[in-house]
Amino acid sequence: MQHRIRDVAFLIARLVVGVTFLAHAYQKFALWGIDSTAASFGKMGIPLPTAAAWFTALVEIVGGIGLILGVLLPVVGVLLAAVMIGALVSAHSGAGFYVSQGGFEYVLVLSATSLALGFSGSRYSLDALFRRGRTSEAVPAEA
Structure with a gap:
């Protein structure tokens, strides 16, 4: 029973954090536009700001x-964490810890959460479904 609760908790966390990242992507693509995002990155001193904005x-x-x-979770977790560490270093580190003052609190939490979710595994993911499909052994039912 505890494993099922854990898997549901990881699913909920993945949904919340995934939607958060989608909202940030939407902001860059639709609300600001990539050109404005790149200009902002350039003002922060990020090298190759247009490429960085697209990436x-x-x-x-x-x-x-x-x-x-729940697909390619380890890769996704590392990439999202890397982007958030980039944001921490380039945009937030000089403002202290607290997000209310522009600090790195939020991007640090997103970075750590992305890594944790990327390596957590979960029964409720496409990764788990693909793993089950490749194994010839029966997956035992949980009591």
């Missing part, structure tokens, strides 16, 4: 979908 937005959209569906 960030694409990782956020693909990673958000990956978290929601």
